Amino acid sequence: MIKSIPHERAIVALKSVMDNVYWLQRERRLLVSTNLVPGQSVYGERLFSEAGKEYREWIPLRSKLAAAIYNRRRGFEIKAGHSILYLGASSGTTVSHVSDIVGEHGKVYAVEVSEEMGTRLILLSEKRKNIFPVIEDARRVDVLSQSVPRCDFIYQDIAQRDQVEIFIKNADAFLKKGCFGAVAIKAKSIDIFKSSKSVIDEAVSQLRRRFIVAETIDLNPYQRDHSLVMVKN
């Protein structure tokens, strides 16, 4: 659902986090991204304007990438103009912020398998020209490679048992050498009989066999039982 919300007034100060992402200093700090399509809120997030520019609140309870930025207190290696491969795009909540970050010269290749979520993603792509929707199973690297080029960053959030293998396959095919990727690990979805920690440890050691693991970011309390693992190719 895309709706317009009356702008909240008076921004005190903006502190840069990464390209097109800022801490908005109010009574509490608030993460925002530059709105690529001014006037439009994507999922009910608030809009703010300051000096002729518009910003969208990036809510950590709704987006794992935002939660990671809150907990890490730093941004990621995603820059304006980058090509991003996003696996598990869902309806595009987080995708829309990545779309803000890479801006009009960047591209977000957004892969989603479900028809229902995919439909919402397509509707979002019609409003945001830098989102390139692909309705496909992320495991089908052969199909993806017919349209997706090599990218500067891969983000994956698909909550599947074989999520690490899927991530590695896609990194092999699409991630440029020396570039970063991040994979959200949902501890519970892989194995309900293992503790969250051992599931995450296992995923990390699996990733370590293929990448340099740069960091593991616990997403509590915003996203329970989730971690984000950052790797370098």
Place this chain on the structure above:
Amino acid sequence: MDNSDFIKRARETIKLRLSVDDLIAKLVNLIDEGEKAENSLFKAAYDAYFLYYPEAAAIISERDRFVETLSGGLERDVVCGRLGTTGESMGYDMSAEDAQILSVYLNELKNMSDMRTFAERHLDKTVADNYPNLAIFNVNMVIPRLITLGGGVKGLAFMPSSKVQILGAERTLFSRPGRREASPKYGVLFKHPLVEGAPQDKRGKIAKILAAKINLAAKIETFSENDQSAAIKKQLEDEVRAVMDK
């Protein structure tokens, strides 16, 4: 390059994925969910009607009979003639307004019941129009349910017939340790009259034959689309007879 090519392809992908099998699955779901709603509304309506006319309610406590009987009017003087129940009810004397409210709900119940019959008929027709080879097995929504559980006709064609045989079998939630559960002999197929009507000791065998034929029919639908229903039907009858005569 803008994203219009991707949007076009994404739309085509979704369009291609949505098939008559999805329609069948959605209709099965509507019918099942509709029937659940019908049952819970029936329970409440029955209780309300019992208050007013317990002597009649006690006789028509079965859902379809209840709905059918009261669809011609719920007042005691109307119903007593139809059921031969007493006119001197021990029930609570509802006002005309109370009865009016109750009749609105009863009417809704009747609509739901008609809707279900209508949808089931339409579902049978959809199967017959699209899958002539499978249609010969379609009684009591057996084929639509198998299509739904099997992931489409293609799914039924590609799975071993032993799996078709047990699709929809109730799984025991907690199997007791140290005790081997007997594996199920049939799931949805139990609803087929050939299985349901067979003596206990032959049901498993009949279900196995049916499953093999359905699997074959699904393969024909998937790979050749010819109508070979007459030949399949003949084979089915022969094999079933051989089991029953033993």
